[in-house]
Amino acid sequence: MSSTFAFPSPVGGVSLPSDLGSSVFFVLLHASLLPVLVWRISNSNSRAILSMSSMIGILERMIIFSLRSVQSHDDALRVRKGLLIYVQSTLGGTYIWIAMDVVTLARCLMVNSTKGPITQDTPHNDPSASPFSTEAPPSSTSHFVNGDVSVDQPRNRKFYRRFTDFWRLLYFAAAIPGIIAGIRYYSSTTNPTTADYVMALRYASSGIALLCNIFSAGVVAWIATNIPGIRRGQIIYLLAILACGASTAIYRLAFMYNRATSFTSTAPGSGNTAAEKAAFYIFHILSDWGAIALMLVPNVRRWFNTGLLGDYRSSDPPHELAAQELVKTRTNNNAV
Numbered sequence: 001m002s003s004t005f006a007f008p009s010p011v012g013g014v015s016l017p018s019d020l021g022s023s024v025f026f027v028l029l030h031a032s033l034l035p036v037l038v039w040r041i042s043n044s045n046s047r048a049i050l051s052m053s054s055m056i057g058i059l060e061r062m063i064i065f066s067l068r069s070v071q072s073h074d075d076a077l078r079v080r081k082g083l084l085i086y087v088q089s090t091l092g093g094t095y096i097w098i099a100m101d102v103v104t105l106a107r108c109l110m111v112n113s114t115k116g117p118i119t120q121d122t123p124h125n126d127p128s129a130s131p132f133s134t135e136a137p138p139s140s141t142s143h144f145v146n147g148d149v150s151v152d153q154p155r156n157r158k159f160y161r162r163f164t165d166f167w168r169l170l171y172f173a174a175a176i177p178g179i180i181a182g183i184r185y186y187s188s189t190t191n192p193t194t195a196d197y198v199m200a201l202r203y204a205s206s207g208i209a210l211l212c213n214i215f216s217a218g219v220v221a222w223i224a225t226n227i228p229g230i231r232r233g234q235i236i237y238l239l240a241i242l243a244c245g246a247s248t249a250i251y252r253l254a255f256m257y258n259r260a261t262s263f264t265s266t267a268p269g270s271g272n273t274a275a276e277k278a279a280f281y282i283f284h285i286l287s288d289w290g291a292i293a294l295m296l297v298p299n300v301r302r303w304f305n306t307g308l309l310g311d312y313r314s315s316d317p318p319h320e321l322a323a324q325e326l327v328k329t330r331t332n333n334n335a336v
Contacts, residue, residue, distance in 0.1 A: 006259035013271030089182025178205030
């Protein structure tokens, strides 16, 4: 398909005959994570809702590169409207959703750091009834993973929850323009105004995503220096995921100024030269795969004490508030 004007080049170009081998390789590379994913989901000790983003990411990439392997030898399928929209939309979203999981993990670290000591009045038979751990009911050995907290800190806990809600919204601000740009991408090849609109949306999405990752790295660094008991490995792990997302965002920002007049053009800037394909595979696809692998291989449920759902509450439930008041009253009485 050719156009009378230059439209935004597709990220990753289109699949040409030379892309068959790399497409098959990336299908197999993502499939290699499926046994880990199945194990995480089937094992109650490692099952966590955080696996959903990784599971979707694996399946999306396997679908994309399976399609690209077919497209590499099918001229009509190579420029099919629906497939172009699907590929451009999913490529622009996966790295953002994975980076959002860092917010969930950081929230568990921060909220767990505010949970105080065990009281005899706290129910021991209901994990959801405990203010002392995201996952487990309080016990003498597992009330807090990252260190001892002598005083329960409900105010800090409330602040951390509100702050991470806002933090997560920043990533939605990056994801929404990318989704719209992907949906409107094919229209950009027939309308110059739409082409400029899509170009601006793609820049906005990747630019905001990069700023979000930089901001997230700053927050993680603050956690490391201001919250006691946080393990160095947890901080390095979160920063590694953010680095993978930053690699993808930087690559996209560096590439997206390019325009082409044909999907199958092999001119510089089309996304179809050997160097451009190599950069796409290394700095975009491998970076995304690295982030997915980091989310799956370690047992994040146990390491970050996330429980099945993570810290999903907006506030402590009433029975926990009552327990906090009881502890406060006893502390005041002991002081007297």
